[in-house]
Amino acid sequence: MxxxxxxxxxxxxxxxxxxxxxxxxxxxxxxxxxxxxxxxxxxxxxxxxxxxxxxxxxxxxxxxxxxxxxRDVNSVAVAVFGSDDGLCGAYNINLFKELLAVLRGYREKFGAGVRVTVIPVGRKMVKATSKLNLPGVSVEPASGVDSKSGGDLVKDFTRH
Missing domain, CATH: 1.20.5 (Single alpha-helices involved in coiled-coils or other helix-helix interfaces)
Structure with a gap:
C-alpha cells in the first residue's frame, strides 16, 4: 500500500x-x-x-x-503537407492513408498510364513517402520547404 x-x-x-x-x-x-x-x-x-x-x-x-x-490527363502532382511536431504521428498516418486513397482514385479515374508526382512537405512525410513503390508514382521532396515554412517561402518554391 x-x-x-x-x-x-x-x-x-x-x-x-x-x-x-x-x-x-x-x-x-x-x-x-x-x-x-x-x-x-x-x-x-x-x-x-x-x-x-x-x-x-x-x-x-x-x-x-x-x-x-x-483533354486527357497524363500527369498529376499531389502536395502532402505533414507535421514534424511531437504527438502528430496519428495525423501524419491519416494523411498518408488519405494519400494512398487519392493515388488509388487517380488510377481508377485516369487509368494506369497517368504519371503521379508526390511532393511531400515536412521531414516525417518525406520519410513516409520515400517508401512508396508504386508504378507511375514518383516522389520529389520540396527542398528548402518544411512543415514550419511560411507562406512567402512556399510561394517562392512554387515559382521555380
Missing part, C-alpha cells in the same frame, strides 16, 4: 501534467483561431471568384479558352 508521501507525490505529478497539457491546449487553440481568421480573410476573394465564374457560365456569349478545353 502506498504511503501518504507517495500519494502526495503522485498528486503533485498529475497536477503538473495537467498544467502542461492545459498550456499546450491554449497554444493549439490560439494557432487554430489564427488559421481560422486567415481563412475568413480569404472568403471575400472566394465569393468574388464564384460570382465571376457564375456570371460567365450563365452568359449566353460563346467563350473559348485553352483552359476550358477538355
Amino acid at each position: 502506498a504511503t501518504l508521501r507517495e500519494l502526495k507525490g503522485r498528486i503533485g505529478s498529475v497536477a503538473s501534467s495537467e498544467k502542461i497539457t492545459g498550456a499546450m491546449k491554449m497554444i493549439s487553440s490560439a494557432k487554430m483561431h489564427r488559421a481560422e481568421s486567415d481563412l475568413r480573410r480569404l472568403l471575400p476573394f472566394r465569393q468574388q471568384i464564384e460570382n465571376i465564374i457564375g456570371n460567365l457560365l450563365t452568359a449566353d456569349a460563346e467563350f473559348s479558352s485553352p483552359l476550358t478545353d477538355e
Whole structure:
C-alpha cells in the first residue's frame, strides 16, 4: 500500500501534467483561431471568384479558352503537407492513408498510364513517402520547404 508521501507525490505529478497539457491546449487553440481568421480573410476573394465564374457560365456569349478545353490527363502532382511536431504521428498516418486513397482514385479515374508526382512537405512525410513503390508514382521532396515554412517561402518554391 502506498504511503501518504507517495500519494502526495503522485498528486503533485498529475497536477503538473495537467498544467502542461492545459498550456499546450491554449497554444493549439490560439494557432487554430489564427488559421481560422486567415481563412475568413480569404472568403471575400472566394465569393468574388464564384460570382465571376457564375456570371460567365450563365452568359449566353460563346467563350473559348485553352483552359476550358477538355483533354486527357497524363500527369498529376499531389502536395502532402505533414507535421514534424511531437504527438502528430496519428495525423501524419491519416494523411498518408488519405494519400494512398487519392493515388488509388487517380488510377481508377485516369487509368494506369497517368504519371503521379508526390511532393511531400515536412521531414516525417518525406520519410513516409520515400517508401512508396508504386508504378507511375514518383516522389520529389520540396527542398528548402518544411512543415514550419511560411507562406512567402512556399510561394517562392512554387515559382521555380
